[in-house]
Amino acid sequence: MRFFRQDLHTLAGAYALDAIEPxxxxxxxxxxxxxxxxxxxxxxxxxxxxxAMAFAATAEAPAEMRDRVLTAAARTRQLPPEIRxxxxxxPARTRVPWVPWLSGVVATAAVAVAVFFGFAQAHxxxxxxxxxxxxxxxxxxxxxxxxxxxxxxxHDQALAQILGAPxxxxxxxxxxxxxxAVVVLDAATRKxxxxxxxxxxxxxxxxxxxxxxxxxKIVSAGLLPTAQSGVTSPVVATGLVKGDKLGLTVEPxxxxxxxxxxxxxxxxxxx
Amino acid sequence: MNPNDSDASRFTSAAADRRGERDLDDLLxxxxxxxxxxxxxxxxxxxxxxxxxxxxxxxxxxxxxxVAQEVLLEVWRTAARFDPAMGGAATWVTTIAHRRAIDxxxxxxxxxxxxxxxVDVSPPHDEVAEAVxxxxxxxxxxxxxDGLTDVQRxxxxxxxxxxxxxxxxxxxxxxxxxAIKTRIRDGLIRMRDCLGVS
Numbered sequence: 200m201r202f203f204r205q206d207l208h209t210l211a212g213a214y215a216l217d218a219i220e221p222x223x224x225x226x227x228x229x230x231x232x233x234x235x236x237x238x239x240x241x242x243x244x245x246x247x248x249x250x251a252m253a254f255a256a257t258a259e260a261p262a263e264m265r266d267r268v269l270t271a272a273a274r275t276r277q278l279p280p281e282i283r284x285x286x287x288x289x290p291a292r293t294r295v296p297w298v299p300w301l302s303g304v305v306a307t308a309a310v311a312v313a314v315f316f317g318f319a320q321a322h323x324x325x326x327x328x329x330x331x332x333x334x335x336x337x338x339x340x341x342x343x344x345x346x347x348x349x350x351x352x353x354h355d356q357a358l359a360q361i362l363g364a365p366x367x368x369x370x371x372x373x374x375x376x377x378x379x380a381v382v383v384l385d386a387a388t389r390k391x392x393x394x395x396x397x398x399x400x401x402x403x404x405x406x407x408x409x410x411x412x413x414x415x416k417i418v419s420a421g422l423l424p425t426a427q428s429g430v431t432s433p434v435v436a437t438g439l440v441k442g443d444k445l446g447l448t449v450e451p452x453x454x455x456x457x458x459x460x461x462x463x464x465x466x467x468x469x470x
Numbered sequence: 471m472n473p474n475d476s477d478a479s480r481f482t483s484a485a486a487d488r489r490g491e492r493d494l495d496d497l498l499x500x501x502x503x504x505x506x507x508x509x510x511x512x513x514x515x516x517x518x519x520x521x522x523x524x525x526x527x528x529x530x531x532x533x534x535x536x537v538a539q540e541v542l543l544e545v546w547r548t549a550a551r552f553d554p555a556m557g558g559a560a561t562w563v564t565t566i567a568h569r570r571a572i573d574x575x576x577x578x579x580x581x582x583x584x585x586x587x588x589v590d591v592s593p594p595h596d597e598v599a600e601a602v603x604x605x606x607x608x609x610x611x612x613x614x615x616d617g618l619t620d621v622q623r624x625x626x627x628x629x630x631x632x633x634x635x636x637x638x639x640x641x642x643x644x645x646x647x648x649a650i651k652t653r654i655r656d657g658l659i660r661m662r663d664c665l666g667v668s
Contacts, residue, residue: 218630251611253523
């Protein structure tokens, strides 16, 4: 296993140069990359070497290309930002120690972690309770909690990244309908994490939707996941611009393209 | 291509590098919001390296133009998926450009002429009207490539500029697959340190 891992690891160079042929090897390495922080940061560094090589190869493009591309862009619809939610972990594939990760994060963003680890704990406790209710054996329960924690760490990589950033800010504001939204902002990467607590429960067919309300445009930042014991698990939103406010509205499921009701929250985001 | 553009010093000092990157990152974030002026500015700064690297890999000018257009349009379309945590905007854009060039090789021409692609190791001299700002980058890259062992240098240029997979590189250089993987990685580590990439 260890040999296999190391063998995979040496592929980081070939991968960064797009020199692995499509197939099972590429799939395996890509999957490995999601789990291996060291490999990911190595690939990032190598990609920058590639960037330097691309700049070194700079050549003058045909002048008529410019108009063609700009015209085509004006007619081309853009994809919305990718919104990752952290609602429901998938079953863990491998066991990874989670304690070192936690201590690393705690060292850099103690407050934020206190808030979010609170959520994580609530989630874990709930899993444990469920397991107990189902009368599983102790060993099974432990394995399950361990798997949950492992998974929480893994699927929360985006979250871990934001919480681990050097200058995160913690913001919070009550909504006009009660309850509170808590935001961890990493201004440097223009990302934020939102979780809420105590929002009123919604009737069937209605959802809470987040918005980035900018000076020019309003962009959806995804739906809040269904609350577990009053708490919604963290949602990551990216692509903040200066002057954005974080808005929250009640929308008909499965969400709207633009807000259709008055925001119950409009929290200025200092980026 | 304004020679006074801050891109000229992109790889000359770490601080300037970071400054340049930040501007480009900023542009890309505005592009993600549908800002066409920002896209125009981004186009002007990135079209040289984008077209250049694609041309280097594909060689054929008209195919290169086609792929470069696709890439720049993809940048517009998917700008919201840019993640600054995964690297700067310049890296994001050139990574897409290189990958699309490789995709093109592997799909169309590759099927017909599955011949191995050799490549001259030195950065190009023969290109028409090379932009002034590229020369600094070219000098640095050349110097750093010169610091590698022959096999490291050849495998990296055959892979990146030549568009060969590491398997093809191994055959071209008569070296085992395992050795090539290691040479490429070791070479990139040295390049990374030499270029002052963090």
